[in-house]
Amino acid sequence: MEWFSLAPAEIEAIKLSLLVGFWSVTASLPAGIFFGWLLARKDFYGKSLLDGILHLPLVIPPVVTGFILLILFGKRGIIGAWLEQVFGFTFAFNWKGAALASAIMSFPLMVRAVRLSVEGIDTGLEQAAKTLGRSPAGVFFSITLPLAVPGIIAGIVLAFARSLGEFGATITFVSNIPGETRTLPIALYSLLQIPGGEPAAAKLCVISIILAFGALIVSEYFAKRSRKTREK
Amino acid sequence: MLELNIKKKLGDVNIDVAFSAGAKGVTAVFGQSGAGKTSVINMIAGLITPDEGFIRFNGKPLFDASQKINVPVHKRAVGYVFQDARLFPNMNVKRNLMYGSGRSSGHAIAHGMDDVCSLLGIGHLLDRMPSRLSGGEKQRVAIGRALLSNPDMLLMDEPLASLDRNRRHELLDYISVVSRDFDIPIIYVTHAVEEIVKLAGNMALMENGRLKKFGGAVDILNDLNISSGYEGRDFGVICEGSVTSYNPETELAVISFGGGSVEVSSAPVEPGSGVRFKINAIDVVLCASKPPATSVRNIYSGPILDVVERSNHFSDVLMDIGVPLWARVSGQSLRDLSIKRGKNIYALVKSAVISAGMVINPPE
Numbered sequence: 315m316e317w318f319s320l321a322p323a324e325i326e327a328i329k330l331s332l333l334v335g336f337w338s339v340t341a342s343l344p345a346g347i348f349f350g351w352l353l354a355r356k357d358f359y360g361k362s363l364l365d366g367i368l369h370l371p372l373v374i375p376p377v378v379t380g381f382i383l384l385i386l387f388g389k390r391g392i393i394g395a396w397l398e399q400v401f402g403f404t405f406a407f408n409w410k411g412a413a414l415a416s417a418i419m420s421f422p423l424m425v426r427a428v429r430l431s432v433e434g435i436d437t438g439l440e441q442a443a444k445t446l447g448r449s450p451a452g453v454f455f456s457i458t459l460p461l462a463v464p465g466i467i468a469g470i471v472l473a474f475a476r477s478l479g480e481f482g483a484t485i486t487f488v489s490n491i492p493g494e495t496r497t498l499p500i501a502l503y504s505l506l507q508i509p510g511g512e513p514a515a516a517k518l519c520v521i522s523i524i525l526a527f528g529a530l531i532v533s534e535y536f537a538k539r540s541r542k543t544r545e546k
Numbered sequence: 547m548l549e550l551n552i553k554k555k556l557g558d559v560n561i562d563v564a565f566s567a568g569a570k571g572v573t574a575v576f577g578q579s580g581a582g583k584t585s586v587i588n589m590i591a592g593l594i595t596p597d598e599g600f601i602r603f604n605g606k607p608l609f610d611a612s613q614k615i616n617v618p619v620h621k622r623a624v625g626y627v628f629q630d631a632r633l634f635p636n637m638n639v640k641r642n643l644m645y646g647s648g649r650s651s652g653h654a655i656a657h658g659m660d661d662v663c664s665l666l667g668i669g670h671l672l673d674r675m676p677s678r679l680s681g682g683e684k685q686r687v688a689i690g691r692a693l694l695s696n697p698d699m700l701l702m703d704e705p706l707a708s709l710d711r712n713r714r715h716e717l718l719d720y721i722s723v724v725s726r727d728f729d730i731p732i733i734y735v736t737h738a739v740e741e742i743v744k745l746a747g748n749m750a751l752m753e754n755g756r757l758k759k760f761g762g763a764v765d766i767l768n769d770l771n772i773s774s775g776y777e778g779r780d781f782g783v784i785c786e787g788s789v790t791s792y793n794p795e796t797e798l799a800v801i802s803f804g805g806g807s808v809e810v811s812s813a814p815v816e817p818g819s820g821v822r823f824k825i826n827a828i829d830v831v832l833c834a835s836k837p838p839a840t841s842v843r844n845i846y847s848g849p850i851l852d853v854v855e856r857s858n859h860f861s862d863v864l865m866d867i868g869v870p871l872w873a874r875v876s877g878q879s880l881r882d883l884s885i886k887r888g889k890n891i892y893a894l895v896k897s898a899v900i901s902a903g904m905v906i907n908p909p910e
Contacts, residue, residue: 404864436632438628438630438632439634439635440635441593441619441626442626442632443634443645444593444618444620445591445620445624445625445626445646445692446646446649446691446692447623447648447695448645448647449620449622451618453620457636543675544635544636544637
């Protein structure tokens with residue numbers, strides 16, 4: 315057991331986890347910002363229903379989410395079959411499916427962070443921007459979005475950390491395929507299934523903690539920077 | 547010209563207001579807090595939608611309930627100066643000032659960035675972030691930002707409310723300059739008489755959401771003072787006049803007004819300037835006969851119109867010296883001078899006690 319070098323399979327799992335985490339966060343970010351803003355600023359019919367649906371992945375068992383994804387996006391799934399037919403694109407049993415599962419599972423955390431941050435912005439500033447002749451879209455991009463940046467960063471980190479830890483929905487939806495869908499937690503789980511795999515599993519465990527901690531430090535750095543520019 | 551006639555139910559208050567404001571100059575909206583003053587300018591800006599009525603600028607409707615017209619806020623070309631400045635914390639002063647400058651307006655605006663900065667004394671602040679500005683500086687930047695957005699009119703919601711006394715006087719001077727230099731109507735919400743005296747031509751007096759009076763600011767304030775039964779130390783009369791001469795050595799200005807002329811200690815003013823000044827009742831001394839030589843320079847005479855008893859055995863005597871003048875005397879002096887209606891009497895006012903320097907109009 316070598317503690318300070320990584321086996322190819324371990325490097326593969328780390329790379330895959332980062333790839334899945336990156337794409338799940340990147341792809342869900344625009345929608346996360348939109349829904350966070352929508353829930354913070356708009357009142358409409360069915361708002362609590364939407365709020366409930368968005369929070370669903372947080373409360374239902376991940377295996378259930380994975381199974382639903384399989385029904386919807388599997389090779390013969392309702393949306394999956396159509397995607398394959400029209401675009402030749404599939405989420406089934408590849409890293410994209412893992413990214414989708416991660417995105418769904420981490421989405422509520424991102425929406426929550428954005429929503430709280432937008433709610434903290436004085437609506438008076440947005441009113442002032444309107445009286446200065448900016449359209450609602452212009453106000454959003456010049457005032458609301460920049461002021462929500464600290465909350466958006468928090469949302470990104472939370473979602474990324476959640477992605478790194480995603481297990482249940484992923485293994486149910488896209489299985490456990492080395493190099494394709496075997497992310498850090500799934501690799502860790504696999505190691506525990508074989509006799510004598512504990513030391514290697516412990517190593518992956520340490521790596522997971524370091525990655526999550528690193529994400530936290532990076533976010534703290536950006537949050538501090540955005541605070542500083544305001545106080546110049 | 548801004549015309550409005552609007553109704554709106556807001557909680558327990560029914561706003562019901564109709565008035566118009568000329569092409570230039572300040573129209574004050576005055577009333578107690580909760581009278582609905584801010585709601586009125588919010589409706590002019592489009593931040594609140596009225597239930598009924600219309601708002602027109604130069605004949606064009608900004609809102610008209612019967613025609614179902616409601617121009618959105620960002621297309622109304624109003625400059626709004628909020629009580630709390632509302633500078634954007636993510637932009638420095640320069641970017642705040644430029645924020646609305648993309649808006650084009652019907653009239654060619656003669657004031658650019660440099661003019662506005664020197665007018666408001668904010669040129670040295672351009673690189674600062676709003677969190678590094680004092681309250682007065684913030685409010686000046688907010689005024690500059692509104693002016694640079696090429697507005698058709700300026701709305702101001704108690705812009706001095708959050709400032710301390712000295713800053714208030716300073717900013718009042720800046721606003722006064724703005725009202726003279728910019729050819730746009732200014733609607734100015736306040737509950738401070740001093741600000742109206744300094745700035746406003748006309749005023750709308752509001753009470754519980756309703757317009758109680760609309761007209762010349764000086765007349766309404768003088769009437770209001772009497773009808774409200776106010777008897778504080780600053781009870782008095784506001785007069786309007788014009789400067790006939792100014793002596794820089796003695797720092798005395800001679801002002802001609804309805805009652806004749808008055809000498810007032812004042813900061814330099816140009817002859818010909820229109821000014822307002824206030825004579826408080828407690829600063830007026832009454833004399834039964836023409837006084838011999840005294841140190842007092844302002845002596846008037848006229849018949850007594852009314853005697854109003856106040857608390858603490860004091861009475862306020864109203865006399866006509868060409869304009870109304872109030873004097874506060876004790877019950878004892880009232881008897882000694884045998885003051886009663888119709889009797890002719892002399893009034894003395896010290897130059898030093900008249901607060902002047904409230905230049906309304908520069909010489910033509």
